[in-house]
Amino acid sequence: MNKEMSETLVRTGQGTRMGDLMRRYWVPILLSSEIAESDGPQVRVQILGEKLLAFRDSEGCPGIIDEFCSHRGASLFFGRNEENGIRCAYHGVKFDRNGTCVDVPSAPQMCPRMNIKSYPCTERGGIVWAYMGPAEKMPQPVELEWATLPENHVFVSRRWQENNYLQAMEGGIDTAHVSYVHRYEVDTDPMHMGTKALDYIKADGNVIFDIEKTPFGLTLFGRRNGEPDSYYWRITQWLFPWFTLIPPFGDHAMGGHIFVPIDDYNCWVWSINFHPKKPLTAEERRDMEQGKGIHVEYEEGSLRPRANKDNDYLIDRPAQKDKRSYSGVFGFALQDASLQESMGPIQNHAAEHLLPTDKAIVMARRMLYEAVQGLAQGIEPPALDASAQRVRAAGVLLDRASDPAEWAKEHLSDGLHQALYSV
């Protein structure tokens, strides 16, 4: 990837080309539960380089507005969330969830000149989403399967990762790394235990990958030996511009991620578990809340993992030696974070040497880059039609002659109405 393409893909602030592209999609901002209460505490959140304030107003509607008052620039974090708006604590200037200035004490006639930035928002899958692009271009809200399921089928968390979103997302696209840094984690995670899938994975380390470009992004096909007459296929998706889907093991929950820039040196990694057919059990939910599986334990009062770069992710060298952890770091999320953060805040693409197993990464980069270039020429970005998101990851045994791409086309698209495939 040359310097120009690298710079194009990693810069996402206001006025950047990649930033313009991302702002054409609904952006996950924070968990609905982080602003659970009407007139409850507002929350600061930085997204795509913009410092925003999220709150739930007296009517129960979420608002995503500029963090700062238009008067003197004080943070509305210290303001009062009451009577359908946030009142700045400094001089009482008040804004509603649309950023409209609804009160200037002592000078109400000034209101029309005091409005602040706000973004339309919606709630799906336990997440508050904002649309940060041009009003006339707003697409339908997301229709990802997990975002449309009943609440008790889904668990969602977000965590701070200290590097550019691109190298984090590439870790999500790149299923080849699972056999290395996650090797012993896959072996021992309760959500994998006792499944045929785990047997196939342990028996055949030599995965053959194939990748298909689709209207929504990419479908990845990973082939292992299954039964004597079949292959075990793991079929995963990257959905434009930042979603990934992960197939289940047996009857356990499926998974997914979203990778959203905080700024050019930090990102939010969202982790989702969901079961299309049944609620998560209390035990599953408790494990997820405790940071098991693809989730993490946090530093107190923050969204930073407790194991982080300042403590070398609590690396455990004896556990690495004993093959209880491949790298000495525990947990899927922290194994990814430790490696991706170690690449630097922005990976030096000039120094990388890509391998055949990086084919999906190369294709994703190219699709993003082409969409950026297209947008600059007035060509609408891909996957704006939310129905394109109605796909499903799967783990499936197919007889050795079957074409998995044909099979996926028939069985996994518009997945909300299809059967589950897992072994």
Place this chain on the structure above:
Amino acid sequence: MNKEMSETLVRTGQGTRMGDLMRRYWVPILLSSEIAESDGPQVRVQILGEKLLAFRDSEGCPGIIDEFCSHRGASLFFGRNEENGIRCAYHGVKFDRNGTCVDVPSAPQMCPRMNIKSYPCTERGGIVWAYMGPAEKMPQPVELEWATLPENHVFVSRRWQENNYLQAMEGGIDTAHVSYVHRYEVDTDPMHMGTKALDYIKADGNVIFDIEKTPFGLTLFGRRNGEPDSYYWRITQWLFPWFTLIPPFGDHAMGGHIFVPIDDYNCWVWSINFHPKKPLTAEERRDMEQGKGIHVEYEEGSLRPRANKDNDYLIDRPAQKDKRSYSGVFGFALQDASLQESMGPIQNHAAEHLLPTDKAIVMARRMLYEAVQGLAQGIEPPALDASAQRVRAAGVLLDRASDPAEWAKEHLSDGLHQALYSV
């Protein structure tokens, strides 16, 4: 405020235009009590971007000199304060309180080439002041009322605030914000309780402000309904270039502040309580030492408040909800610091939208800017005559026809010889 004017006002290092202006006045450096002892420990202090060392010599005189030795640049903080000078710990080069090199062991003939920067200093009001400007332009020491009272009438503290002095000082000039962020603090502070002033303030939230330009800076007049035939006027001053005065409630102590740049991103906020007619009580003094009122509690061993931006000023959301604190932050000083620091190290003036209640701020900015421009053209700055500082803040009931400006001219200037006005 345009970019040029903004940059002019916020930059105060050596060689800047605003820095040149400020260096024409006596600058508060540190508390006399911080270097209480002759030949006691020296203290580092940064002022107007300059790293300085303060110490008290064998004769009991304070010295303000360059922090660093002229020989190899080691900090004199590690030196020995003994026999009327600081001896560098590295090679024994010694300087007296005038920065004169008085010993170079092994090469005494080098002394005359080794002198370091020093500033004349004086002590008033429990503060060591330095004059950092051209020698021939040195004005008389400050004659602020609190600086000339007996020691036991006065309590002074300083705290580190993590933003440019200008936005801190503007908070001090801007009395309009008291009705918002300080609302419940004013209600409950012991120094306000049981006074008529508090009754008037609670009964009339619609303050009308008038501002007058004076030889020393600005006088602000805040009008509320008093008795049926009178108004309750709160009259406060901004004294060029960085002082403010605060009227008392009833027979309690008066107040004042000084806002002094550390560098362009940090400032010292000085807070003064004083009673012109009587010593502070032991209880008042103990409260102030414990950080009550306009003072703060510190992080151990530092001048940084214990509640600071790293812990969101210990914001208490339930207290905000219950109207025990307007913003959830407690304490006048921290309420100000939280908002002013949230504006960023240097407020983005291009984004502000000033209101009619910002009139005093606009006037103060203009006076500072005109003084800067004047100085560049050889015009002497305002308020160099220390007698101009002999004014007093007041809270007073005047009949509704009275002109408070006329009244103030008669009663509050040369305040050291006048009656106290407080209700």
Place this chain on the structure above:
Amino acid sequence: MNKEMSETLVRTGQGTRMGDLMRRYWVPILLSSEIAESDGPQVRVQILGEKLLAFRDSEGCPGIIDEFCSHRGASLFFGRNEENGIRCAYHGVKFDRNGTCVDVPSAPQMCPRMNIKSYPCTERGGIVWAYMGPAEKMPQPVELEWATLPENHVFVSRRWQENNYLQAMEGGIDTAHVSYVHRYEVDTDPMHMGTKALDYIKADGNVIFDIEKTPFGLTLFGRRNGEPDSYYWRITQWLFPWFTLIPPFGDHAMGGHIFVPIDDYNCWVWSINFHPKKPLTAEERRDMEQGKGIHVEYEEGSLRPRANKDNDYLIDRPAQKDKRSYSGVFGFALQDASLQESMGPIQNHAAEHLLPTDKAIVMARRMLYEAVQGLAQGIEPPALDASAQRVRAAGVLLDRASDPAEWAKEHLSDGLHQALYSV
């Protein structure tokens, strides 16, 4: 020292002129004991601005390689040290101690394109040394006396110092400062007690210095009154480009240092004690391990001293007053670090005023600068012949007519075969 010369001497990264010069010598990287175990935990270490990884392979050989994988740039710190190489935890790419890529799972044919940087290394004196310069120019390994003694004669430690190597090394060359910041430390250190040398030092504070340029660098001669008919000479060396030697007191161990850039704002200070004739006693070794003498106590899990600039080196003002410590800081190393770090990450040479006692520093700077200039013109640097390093520091009584330089030439060069001189 002018700006150009200053910049030349302090910049040591890849491609700098001083960096090129330093890379012509063997560079101490870390203690052998930090990678004690074959296939044990690898260690990150930054040297001359380069981020490196040190490990001991299955054959027990140390390897110094690039910290980052050539594939995607992940840190090999999280990799697996096993079967004669480090395997990256991300995708399993593996490198041996020569940086040769020995495995690319799924694409072994790519190996030849994946090699990473490595440096030849050797172990002497309990240190792993690397040669980071052009292969055809590799000199013989160091022959410093302490590096060639039996292991039990030597104790070595390294500590992080937060400033440029030059001002740290100049402190090592500059013996004049011993009479100041180290005054009371010299008096009370057990390794000085009860020796004639200490008596001479306490009796005569007026040291006369002479310096001689030598093939290996500089010899410094410090003269004090000895017995009525003799002088007490302390003879120390600076060995090109970063070694110093310290004479013993009585029959105690000798000392030495190495000053190696981490980057331009940090350096490793190595401290060595050794006795040419006998093993260190258990008590001496325990004291050194506890940070006594020229060594330090560390912050837990780091090579940063426990007393550091964040805590003002635990300065003890009463101890300074009582003359138990000259600067209030305890320990030779921390006394040096406190002063040298206080000069700023890179000393501002434009502001210094050198004295006659700085003659050795001036000569060392000039030798380094001339070597840099020479190298650019194809002239080989000095002291590449390791036998030049076979010198020894001494403290000796010579009759008053003797020329110590003549004496040193006869008695201290090729020191490995000579007698010890100490009083």
